[in-house]
Amino acid sequence: xxxxxxxxxxxxxxxxxxxxxxxxxxxxxxxxxxxxxxxxxxxxxxxxxxxxxxxxxxxxxxxxxxxxxxxxxxxxxxxxxxxxxxxxxxxxxxxxxxxxxxxxxxxxxxxxxxxxxxxxxxxxxxxxxxxxxxxxxxxxxxxxxxxxxxxxxxxxxxxxxxxxxxxxxxxxxxxxxxxxxxxxxxxxxxxxxxxxxxxxxxxxxxxxxxxxxxxxxxxxxxxxxxxxxxxxxxxxxxxxxxxxxxxxxxxxxxxxxxxxxxxxxxxxxxxxxxxxxxxxxxxxxxxxxxxxxxxxxxxxxxxxxxxxxxx
Numbered sequence: 384x385x386x387x388x389x390x391x392x393x394x395x396x397x398x399x400x401x402x403x404x405x406x407x408x409x410x411x412x413x414x415x416x417x418x419x420x421x422x423x424x425x426x427x428x429x430x431x432x433x434x435x436x437x438x439x440x441x442x443x444x445x446x447x448x449x450x451x452x453x454x455x456x457x458x459x460x461x462x463x464x465x466x467x468x469x470x471x472x473x474x475x476x477x478x479x480x481x482x483x484x485x486x487x488x489x490x491x492x493x494x495x496x497x498x499x500x501x502x503x504x505x506x507x508x509x510x511x512x513x514x515x516x517x518x519x520x521x522x523x524x525x526x527x528x529x530x531x532x533x534x535x536x537x538x539x540x541x542x543x544x545x546x547x548x549x550x551x552x553x554x555x556x557x558x559x560x561x562x563x564x565x566x567x568x569x570x571x572x573x574x575x576x577x578x579x580x581x582x583x584x585x586x587x588x589x590x591x592x593x594x595x596x597x598x599x600x601x602x603x604x605x606x607x608x609x610x611x612x613x614x615x616x617x618x619x620x621x622x623x624x625x626x627x628x629x630x631x632x633x634x635x636x637x638x639x640x641x642x643x644x645x646x647x648x649x650x651x652x653x654x655x656x657x658x659x660x661x662x663x664x665x666x667x668x669x670x671x672x673x674x675x676x677x678x679x680x681x682x683x684x685x686x687x688x689x690x691x692x693x694x
Contacts, residue, residue: 386691389498393491394684396592400599414600418656421597425590426489427561430516432583434565435575437513443642444517450636450646451522454629459484459529462620471613475668477534481661482617482675483625485530486652488519489558490594491680495687496648497591500641507641515645520562522649527553530658534665601656602680605673614674618654621679622686625650630694644694651686653679 403409409417462483471479486492493515500511531552553559568575575583629650633643654675662672 386688389495389691390684390688392498393495393595396494396595397491397599397602397680400596400601401603402599403596404600404603409600411600411604414597414604417593418597418601421490421590421593423557425586425593426493427557428583429493429587429590430489430520430558431561431565431568432580432587433512433516434520434562435568435573437517437566437569439517439569443638444514446636446638447514447518447633447642447646448521450629450633450638451518451649452525454625454632454646454650455484455522455526455529457628458620458625461624462617465616465620469613469616474666475610475613475671477536477665478658478662478668478671478675479613479617480533481530481658481667482614482654482672482679483620484533485526485655485658486621486625486649487598487655487680488523488526488649488652490598490656491683492649492652493519494591494595495652496645499644499648499691511641511645514642515649516562517566518645519649520559520566523556523559523562524553526655527556527559530655530661531665534662534667598656598680602677605656605659605676606669607673607677608670610668610671610674611678614671614678617671617675618679618682621654621675622651622682626686626690640694644690647690647694648687651683651690653683 400409400414404411404414459480462480466476466479496515497512500508500515626647629647630643633646638646654672656676659669659672659676661667662669
């Protein structure tokens with residue numbers, strides 16, 4: 384029942400986005416605007432106010448991040464071997480690898496984890512939420528950087544222009560900017576006026592349902608042009624192999640049961656929808672990227688349910 388009460392609400396909102404978009408109740412333009420609102424306003428507000436209230440000292444978030452980072456890099460190493468064995472061409476190589484390491488951490492991971500944390504209530508829930516956000520921020524930096532790097536390396540040898548592109552992509556990312564600003568506020572001990580805090584909190588609270596609705600609409604409007612075999616393999620590596628590696632690593636690191644659940648849920652998230660956009664910008668395989676987003680989202684219903692049931 385706990386699994387159903389956490390996973391079903393999240394994926395039912397995604398399904399609602401699919402149905403409303405397919406029924407033309409929501410247009411492709413509206414979905415695009417909704418995603419922009421979530422990406423540039425809602426989620427940055429949620430991350431900023433959550434991190435600005437954070438307290439530091441236990442180091443649990445650092446341990447959680449290291450576990451997810453090691454699991455991601457090991458998954459990437461496995462994916463590299465798989466890609467070589469399957470003879471994936473150079474144009475598709477970066478898109479294949481990006482699909483298995485760049486998860487939809489904010490749009491799907493945060494809503495599901497927020498629902499899971501809410502079941503605890505009180506001070507424990509707030510502590511877990513802060514740990515989740517503090518570990519998420521550096522993980523987004525790493526996966527975004529790797530995503531750009533993998534796509535660009537697939538097109539040729541690294542050069543100075545590639546590093547400028549990576550730095551520019553990170554600098555313009557509103558989720559990373561808001562996370563960094565929130566952490567800076569917390570470290571400096573700044574206290575926001577109550578009305579400012581509540582304004583950010585209210586705007587941030589709309590982000591989670593809107594992100595899920597936007598993902599549903601995006602799955603409909605995203606162009607699919609095959610590449611399902613490689614996309615399915617990349618999706619399985621993303622939502623299944625990553626969590627299976629992360630689970631024992633989190634146990635060895637001494638994380639609590641709830642912290643292990645957060646780490647493995649983040650690892651079980653599907654491929655980020657932004658990977659399709661990035662593939663188009665950097666000359667990657669858009670068809671493979673689009674198929675990976677859709678297929679991994681379907682697979683993640685099972686993977687995230689399994690995490691909540693077993694971990």
